[in-house]
Amino acid sequence: xxxxxxxxxxxxxxxxxxxxxxxxxxxxxxxxxxxxxxxxxxxxxxxxxxxxxxxxxxxxxxxxxxxxxxxxxxxxxxxxxxxxxxxxxxxxxxxxxxxxxxxxxxxxxxxxxxxxxxxxxxxxxxxxxxxxxxxxxxxxxxxxxxxxxxxxxxxxxxxxxxxxxxxxxxxxxxxxxxxxxxxxxxxxxxxxxxxxxxxxxxxxxxxxxxxxxxxxxxxxxxxxxxxxxxxxxxxxxxxxxxxxxxxxxxxxxxxxxxxxxxxxxxxxxxxxxxxxxxxxxxxxxxxxxxxxxxxxxxxxxxxxxx
Numbered sequence: 001x002x003x004x005x006x007x008x009x010x011x012x013x014x015x016x017x018x019x020x021x022x023x024x025x026x027x028x029x030x031x032x033x034x035x036x037x038x039x040x041x042x043x044x045x046x047x048x049x050x051x052x053x054x055x056x057x058x059x060x061x062x063x064x065x066x067x068x069x070x071x072x073x074x075x076x077x078x079x080x081x082x083x084x085x086x087x088x089x090x091x092x093x094x095x096x097x098x099x100x101x102x103x104x105x106x107x108x109x110x111x112x113x114x115x116x117x118x119x120x121x122x123x124x125x126x127x128x129x130x131x132x133x134x135x136x137x138x139x140x141x142x143x144x145x146x147x148x149x150x151x152x153x154x155x156x157x158x159x160x161x162x163x164x165x166x167x168x169x170x171x172x173x174x175x176x177x178x179x180x181x182x183x184x185x186x187x188x189x190x191x192x193x194x195x196x197x198x199x200x201x202x203x204x205x206x207x208x209x210x211x212x213x214x215x216x217x218x219x220x221x222x223x224x225x226x227x228x229x230x231x232x233x234x235x236x237x238x239x240x241x242x243x244x245x246x247x248x249x250x251x252x253x254x255x256x257x258x259x260x261x262x263x264x265x266x267x268x269x270x271x272x273x274x275x276x277x278x279x280x281x282x283x284x285x286x287x288x289x290x291x292x293x294x295x296x297x298x299x300x301x302x303x304x305x306x
Contacts, residue, residue, distance in 0.1 A: 001025055001179055002047060002075075002148060006056035009042050009203075016042045018203035019056065024181045026147075029174045031194030031211070032183040035291050039203035040183045041079065044152055048077055060148055072101045072144035078151045081137035086126025090117050090136050093125055098143055111139040116165065130157030138166070148179040155186055167193045187284035201291045215286045223259050225252040226275035227266070236265045250274075 002024035009017040017039040024030045034040050045051040047058040049065045057064065060075045068074045084093050094108045112121050115135040120128070125136060134157050141149060149170075155163050163186075170193055174180045184190050190197075197214050199207040207214055227233050230250050237244050242256035254262060259278050266273050281289075 001062075002058070002060055002150070002181055003062075004043065004047070004056070004058045007043065007046060007053055007058055008055035009039070009046060009051060010054040015203050017046070017053075020200065020203065020205055021056075022198050022205060022208050024148075024179055024198070025196075026177050026179040027174055028195040029170050029180045029182065029193055030196045030198060031190045032181060032198050032200075033187075033190065033287060034183075034200040034206075037202075038200045038291075040200060041152055042203075043200070044077070044079060044150060044181075044183070047150065048075070048079070050079075070101075070144075072103075073146055074144075075148040075150060076141035076144055076146035077149075078134075078137040078141045078154060080152075081130075081133045081156075084125045084133070084136065084140075086124065088125055089122050090125050090128070090139075091121040093136065094139060094143060097140055101144060103143060107143060107145070111142050114142065114169075115139040131159060131162055134158055135162070138169075146178070148181070149173055150181045152183050153185065154182060155184055155189055163189060187282070187287055191283040199287070199290060201293075206290055211283065215281050215283055217286075221255070221258070221278050221280060223254045223257065223262055224275060224277045225254060225262055225266075225273065226250055227252070227271060227273050229271045232269070233266055233271050236269055236271075237262065 004020055004022050007017055007020045008015065020039070020043060032040055042051060046053050047060065047065065060068070065071055065075065088096070091108065091112060094111065095105065098104070098108050112118055115138050117132065117135055117139065120132065125133070128136065134154060138151065138154060141151065154166050158166060167189065170180050170182060191211070194211055197207060197209060197211050209217070225233065228250060230246065230252055234244050234252060237254055237257060242254065245253045247253065259276050263273065263276055
């Protein structure tokens with residue numbers, strides 16, 4: 001488990017991380033979300049002891065990272081995939097890492113196969129594509145068979161097949177009872193991978209909830225109702241806190257009432273319904289709504305000059 005308690009990091013007058021507290025528990029994939037500049041990478045670096053906090057602390061499995069006698073077996077991390085000796089082959093890079101921690105060559109070969117680099121294991125890492133470099137970085141994170149896995153933007157540079165692979169890998173690791181903590185800017189992918197979300201903005205905690213609850217909180221569900229008696233139904237539905245609009249004949253879009261409430265009112269009035277459906281808010285829409293006021297770097301649309 002990862003535990004962050006009142007963690008802060010200050011650079012001059014700027015709070016990169018501001019009294020942040022949360023837990024990342026085993027058995028689920030926890031997504032770490034936030035706009036650029038929200039403090040995600042800084043938080044991950046402080047968990048690993050790479051940056052010293054201004055205040056608070058972070059522990060991995062009950063201890064600070066630096067206090068573990070076997071840190072590589074406690075947490076495997078990918079923060080920068082390009083942090084390799086470019087002149088070494090992928091296998092030699094992993095062998096060197098393994099040798100410094102008393103890990104045998106069998107485990108090196110296992111992780112090479114796990115990340116799909118068997119055919120290029122003898123090639124120099126400096127010639128790897130971005131996606132291949134990501135796979136090597138993930139192999140390095142897993143080499144100690146750690147109880148906690150922490151990955152910063154692991155899908156960066158991966159093709160669709162690679163994205164599907166990392167998705168399944170993360171789920172498998174969580175199913176094994178490991179703690180899995182992963183950041184990503186790909187909302188569509190995080191929606192398919194994470195079961196729990198930690199969302200930050202300007203270094204502060206915005207949400208620490210299951211994914212389903214996050215989207216439910218952010219949504220004001222719109223119910224689509226199609227009926228040959230739409231006008232009569234509309235009169236039954238309008239009221240305080242309820243908005244009913246119509247984009248085409250026979251179709252109503254209702255906010256402020258659930259589909260169950262609408263169905264009950266229609267049934268009581270013996271009105272026919274052809275459609276009764278709820279459009280849920282996507283993770284991307286929910287994320288954009290929650291973090292809109294915490295975006296540090298934003299652009300505006302401009303017309304191209306000729």
